[in-house]
Amino acid sequence: MATRKSQCVKPLSNVEYGGLIGVIVACIASLTAVLIALVVVACRTLRNRYRTGRGGQTLRKIFATHLDVYALCLLLECAVEAVGGILSIRWLGVDVAVQCSRICVIQGALKSFGMSGVQMYTLAIAAHTFLVIVAQWKPPKGFRLPVSVVFSALLYRATFFAIVALASKQRDAPPGPSIFEPTPLWCTISDEYRWFRVTMVYVWVGANTVISNVLYLVLFLYIRGNLVIDPNCIWRMRLRRAPPPTVRLDNECSMSCLSLKMLA
Secondary structure (H helix, E strand, O other): OOOHHHHHEEEOOHHHHHHHHHHHHHHHHHHHHHHHHHHHHHHHHHHOOEEEEOOEEEEOOOOOOHHHHHHHHHHHHHHHHHHHHHHHHHHHOOOOEEEOOHHHHHHHHHHHHHHHHHHHHHHHHHHHHHHHHOOOOOOOOOOHHHHHHHHHHHHHHHHHHHHHHHHHHHOOOOHHHHHEEEOOOOEEEOHHHHHHHHHHHHHHHHHHHHHHHHHHHHHHHHHHOOEEEEOOEEEEEEEOOOOOOOOEOOOOOEHHHHHHHOOO
């Protein structure tokens, strides 16, 4: 059985050292891309803050649709996860090992929080797109629904963090190292709290992978014309062998072209 010391210190081999450098570079690139996207959005928001109307200047909304809210939250969650990965720079120091420490706790919390958030909002975008296109659902004009989704996602993760922190204290163990421990490349939820790892991360990774793929596959067939769906009851589906003649939207794009983009 592994000792507490061996669980809290994971020396890096030469291969793992090189792999960790690759992970850090990828996280830096991801964070840079997110920041560039946020800067572009912020600049366009400031530029379009006011638009000229008949009665003068009219305040223009920052969020036009529910998808805008989900997309922004997705970018922020990607940034959180990327920051957690960048903290692995600490393990490239003199000891060349991933160790239990305050940095380990922060990294484990950021990565688990960000990873689950990315899955949640990716799933929300897939479900929203499916309902709007296939079920011809018209989202309400207000933003109560996306705000409720964002609040629920935050509350879900905060609740599990609170539960596992209380469970750690009841076991008379230090809350940091017992919850988050080193893996070969970074810190993550320890084996002592497998249930926390499953409910916090794995459930959402699995749900997003399965449900999003199914929804986008149905969208692909629906837009292409191979699948006929009753908008009043989306469970009523009928496959047809060949789609109707291709409808060309412009000189370069057609319905078939759009259906392929759903799988991109």
